[in-house]
Each structure stands twice: as C-alpha cells, then as structure tokens.
Amino acid sequence: MTPLTLHPPAKINLALEVVGRRTDGYHELVSVMQTVGLHDDLTIDDSDDCVFQCSDPSLQTGNLVERAVEVLRLEAGTHHGCRLTLRKSIPAGAGLGGGSSDAALTLLGLVGYWRLPLSCHDLSRIAADLGSDVPFFLYGGTCLVEGRGERVTPVPYTPRTWYLLVNPGIHVSTADVFRALDPRDWSDGEATRDLARDLEMGKPPRLGRNALRNALFRICPEARTCYDDVTAVAPTGAGLSGSGPTVIAPFTSRDEAVAAELSLRGSGYWTVVAPGTAAWRGISPCV
Ligand code: C5P
Numbered sequence: 001m002t003p004l005t006l007h008p009p010a011k012i013n014l015a016l017e018v019v020g021r022r023t024d025g026y027h028e029l030v031s032v033m034q035t036v037g038l039h040d041d042l043t044i045d046d047s048d049d050c051v052f053q054c055s056d057p058s059l060q061t062g063n064l065v066e067r068a069v070e071v072l073r074l075e076a077g078t079h080h081g082c083r084l085t086l087r088k089s090i091p092a093g094a095g096l097g098g099g100s101s102d103a104a105l106t107l108l109g110l111v112g113y114w115r116l117p118l119s120c121h122d123l124s125r126i127a128a129d130l131g132s133d134v135p136f137f138l139y140g141g142t143c144l145v146e147g148r149g150e151r152v153t154p155v156p157y158t159p160r161t162w163y164l165l166v167n168p169g170i171h172v173s174t175a176d177v178f179r180a181l182d183p184r185d186w187s188d189g190e191a192t193r194d195l196a197r198d199l200e201m202g203k204p205p206r207l208g209r210n211a212l213r214n215a216l217f218r219i220c221p222e223a224r225t226c227y228d229d230v231t232a233v234a235p236t237g238a239g240l241s242g243s244g245p246t247v248i249a250p251f252t253s254r255d256e257a258v259a260a261e262l263s264l265r266g267s268g269y270w271t272v273v274a275p276g277t278a279a280w281r282g283i284s285p286c287v
Helices: 065-074 098-113 120-131 174-179 188-198 213-219 223-230 254-262
Strands: 004-007 009-021 027-039 041-045 050-053 082-087 142-147 152-153 162-167 248-252 272-273
Touching: 004 098, 009 098, 009 162, 009 188, 027 162, 027 188, 041 098, 050 065, 065 082, 065 098, 065 120, 082 098, 098 120, 162 223, 162 254, 174 213, 188 272, 213 223, 223 248, 248 254, 254 272
Parallel strands: 050 082
Antiparallel strands: 004 041, 009 027, 027 142, 027 272, 041 082, 142 152, 162 248, 162 272
C-alpha cells in the first residue's frame, strides 16, 4: 500500500483548572486545549511485523506509539503488521502533549490503513487507557476537556491567534508536578468553562489560569525565570501549557509573535511561533 504520513500536532492549554483529586489518584480537570501548527511526522508503511523507529533515540524504547499499536491490534483482533517511522519536532516532557498526539494519530492512522471498523466511542476508550491527553487528539482544534481528560467537547471556534512557545530546555514529569500540587490551587472550573463559552461566541482568546503553575515553580525554579522573561515581552501576558515547563503567549499577528521571539534571542531558550489550528476533518471518526 502507499505509505501514509500524518502530522501529530502539539497542544497548548489556554486554561487548566484542577477541581479535585479522584479516588484513583488522578485529578479531575477542566481545561481548554488548542492544537497549534507545530507537529511531528508519523509515516505508516507495510511490514510483516510491527516495527517502530523514532528520530530521537531517547524516545525509542517504551514509546506510547508502540503501546497504541499493541492495544489496537488486541482490540480489533487483527494480526496486521506495520512500519511506523516517527520524526520528532515537539519537545518531550514539555507540556505540549507530543507523545499523546503521536499515540492518538497512530490510532487514527492505523484504523484507516487497516480499515478497522472502530467508532469514535471505541477509539476514545482506547485513547483514555493510553493517557489522559490522548482522547483530545482524536479531535484536535479547540476543545473543552474534563474529567481525567476523557470528556472532550469540541468548541466551535476558528483560531486566528499566533502563539509564542518558549521552553527552558528542561524535561518535567507530569506526575511530579501533580504531586507538588497544593489543594489550595484547586477551583470549581467555572472560569475555564466561561472561557470556552466566550470562544464559542467569537470573543478573542485569552489565557486563563493554570492551576499547575505554582506546583511547577516549586519543583522547577528555572520555569519561573522563563515565565517572567516571556511575560516581559508579551503585551497580554504569558501562561503555562499543561504541566509545563513550556510558557505560551498569544499574539494577534505572526509578526508581533516573531518580534517577541527575537527579543528572547540569546536567552538559550527553545522557541517556536505557531498558529492555533482547527480540528482535522476526514481522518477521525470523532470529528
Ligand atoms: O495519564 P497520564 O499518564 O498522561 O498522566 C501522567 C501523570 O499525571 C499521572 O500518573 C498522574 O500522576 C498525573 N495526572 C493526574 N490527573 C490527571 C492527569 C494526569 O493526576 N487528570
């Protein structure tokens, strides 16, 4: 068959509230997630066995992509093989959901490639088992994400904003950030639901609060410095994506975002300017 290439995108969190702790140890979240125009490249090709190759050797073993293939083969009762080649551009452990996006697009790509009769409901269940951020990537675009991450509601909204993404080059474990979270940082999720409603009404995006920010700053002081540096060049302020440490700032034009990016030159930070992107059509049974 002709090889299939997909482009798993990064996500940012426009807001992230923690509502409480669940009995399974995970946290109950309310977040607005947005895909952006920074992506990995995933190619699916024929093979008798299951073969996975990653451009970043440190992500070769134990990659969520391999787990996604395994779980999908079991779920669909198929013995098909495939060669998956992943070229990474999204930094790992950065709060940008790169690994989750790779896994979700592996599911979507293989369902099409192997012509598996799986519904959005089936895929959402498999995705939620793989990781909390994976279900969102079955949709992409702008979504209100609730529960552990498994309740995804698309927000009808056409993104027009450009984002500056800045990372201090540090890998942070999501579990460590959640562990450092203080219950005083919990809230009721209403501000984030308001943000989703505002976007639906066509209001310009703004960054809401991220409940994980103080927890991240406690375990990773470099993240606070980076946050302060970005805040200084962002007219409408900066925010944190997921559990960080990537700092994000919205701009109304690409030029303004690039100007802010240039002013951080010499800081040693990893930076990217990327637009918010819409949900993909045609490859997901969820959209
Ligand atoms: O689901 P995932 O493996 O991505 O989560 C990584 C870690 O982040 C979990 O082990 C858990 O400690 C924490 N987490 C959480 N509540 C969530 C999502 C993640 O406590 N809703």
